[in-house]
Amino acid sequence: MSAGAKVAHVETIAAATQALRAGQGADLMLVDYDLDIAALIAANEAERIRVPVVACGVGSDPQRAGDAIRAGAKEFIPLPPEAELIAAVLAAVSDDNRPLVARDPAMEAVLKLADQIAPSDASILITGESGVGKEVMARYVHTKSRRANKPFISVNCAAIPENLLESELFGHEKGAFTGAVARRIGKFEEASGGTLLLDEISEMDGRLQAKLLRALQEREIDRVGGGKPVKVDIRVLATSNRDLVQAVKDGIFREDLLYRLNVVNLRLPPLRERPGDVTALAEHFVKKYAAANGMPERPLSADAKRRLATHRWPGNVRELENAMHRAVLLSTGPEIEEFAIRLPDGQPMSGAAPEAAVARTASMAAEAASRNFVGSTVAEVEQQLILDTLSHCLGNRTHAANILGISIRTLRNKLKEYSEAGVSVPAPQGGLGANAA
Known part of the structure; x- marks a missing residue:
């Protein structure tokens, strides 16, 4: 708690599921290994409530600790707790260490605009290629807003099946459909007072777009199977890696919803357009994954930095992060060597090739493919x-x-x-x- 965590306590696994169902969201559950951890996880999964579990217990019984891990717990912490140990484990499992690193002028300009608009309640559309850090920017805006001490709730519209997304967003009443065993508070109500991020909003179907538009205009939502509207106080942020203007022209995204969401647009440039960020981000990830793997922190060699600068990073920051994780594990010397920076398939990361060589390679590849x-x-x-x-x-x-x-x-x-x-x-x-x- 002294490090900023908010803690709620219940006695039983049924009470835990009920608290989560009622909108008392959590980033992580710390559960005594005397309880039925497998049943708790199954009950939550049945209602699409996915919160990582860390087991704990007095006596450090290896058998019961192993059973807890096999049941689905991510880690085990012996009790009574050592403050530093419990803080380290919870931080690692919740993975909330995602600071916004920006050194390039192109990204600093976006940050300046974000700082300017963050205190308002205006809806913001954050756009950019996959992997540029749109959710990290959304969290940054939330921390700079007047709602910083309230919930930040993220919903990935692309990861939830179409027939379940409505219930996930707006909640449902008991008996609203098969499997609705109790009232479930949706993400709109869970985020009330804070910020709701709708990630990859371009994947939302037309019927839900209409319901979302009403929620944004009226500041109220209807639970599935509900008889009366529920007032909500939220700020909505949305992200998309697709061109929503073109999606409007194609008839798959509502123009009025785009106007409602896009009060301000924050476009995050791809990593290839912000070269000044590459080394700064790489050094951040090296430090992060050295600590995560219990390894000494080592600097990037000059050759490694040159190699990083010549790669185009089609996967953007996400690709760079994965590459640095591999590099930390593969390096053997006092520095992160050039050879340790590899592609996902293990091949060395090639530098930028001359245009003629690129054209020749592309031509040969096209002929082979045909x-x-x-x-x-x-x-x-x-x-x-x-x-x-x-x-x-x-x-x-x-x-x-x-x-x-x-x-x-x-x-x-x-x-x-x-x-x-x-x-x-x-x-x-x-x-x-x-x-x-």
């Missing part, structure tokens, strides 16, 4: 392209959809079709940047 695809159907070529791109992105659906230029929903439908046909689909890999299937 030879490989001759005799294949369009559907077979499409399937191979989607699966190869997904493998390149380590199973990250959002990143793959962005590269392919399709919506995350379209990608999910394609992958479902492939799986049902018996085709092996790359699963999201654990760690940074992986997202739910």
Whole structure:
């Protein structure tokens, strides 16, 4: 608590689920290993309440601690607690250490605008390519706002199935649909008084867009199955890695909703347009992952910095973060060496190639690809392209959809079709940047 955590206490696993269902959100649950941790996690999952669990217990019984981890707990803490240990474990599991690092003039200009508008209650649309740090910017705006001491609630509109998103946002009454065993407070009510982030809002279907527009205009929401509206006091931030103006022209996004959300636009430039941030971010991630892995902190070598500066970073900050995590683990000397900076497949990260070499390589690749695809159907070529791109992105659906230029929903439908046909689909890999299937 002295480090800023807010703590609530209940006695039973049923009371824990009820508290979360009632909108008393939590970033983490600390649960005695004498309780049925597996049942608690299952009860929460049944209502799509996903909060990481850390087990604790007096006596440090290795068997019971192991059982708790197998039941789904992320860590175990012996009791009575040592202050430094419990703080370190909770910080690591909640992973709330995401400061906004900016040194490049292009990014500093965006920060200046963010500082200027943060104290207001105006809706903000944060745009940019996948991996540029849109959610980090949203959290920054919240911490600079008058609502900083109130909840910050994030909802990934692309990660929640379409038929469940309405209940997730607006809540539901008991019996509203099959499986609605009790009243559930939605994210709008949970965020009341604070900030609600609608991540990847471009993936929301038209019917929900209309309901969202009403919520923003009237400052009230209707729970699914509810009989009367519920007043809410929130500030809404939204992110998108797609061109919403074009989405309006294509008829898949409401123009009036875009105007309501886009009072101010914060466009985050891709990492290739803010070279001054690359080294600063890399050094931050080296420090973070050295501490996380119990390794000594080492500086980046001059050659490593040059290599970082020549890469175009198509995956932006997320790709850089993953690369630095690998580099921390692979380095063997007193510095982070150039050879340790590698692509996800383990290959060395190549520097920028001359234009002629790039053109020659592209031509050779195109010729090889056309030879490989001759005799294949369009559907077979499409399937191979989607699966190869997904493998390149380590199973990250959002990143793959962005590269392919399709919506995350379209990608999910394609992958479902492939799986049902018996085709092996790359699963999201654990760690940074992986997202739910």
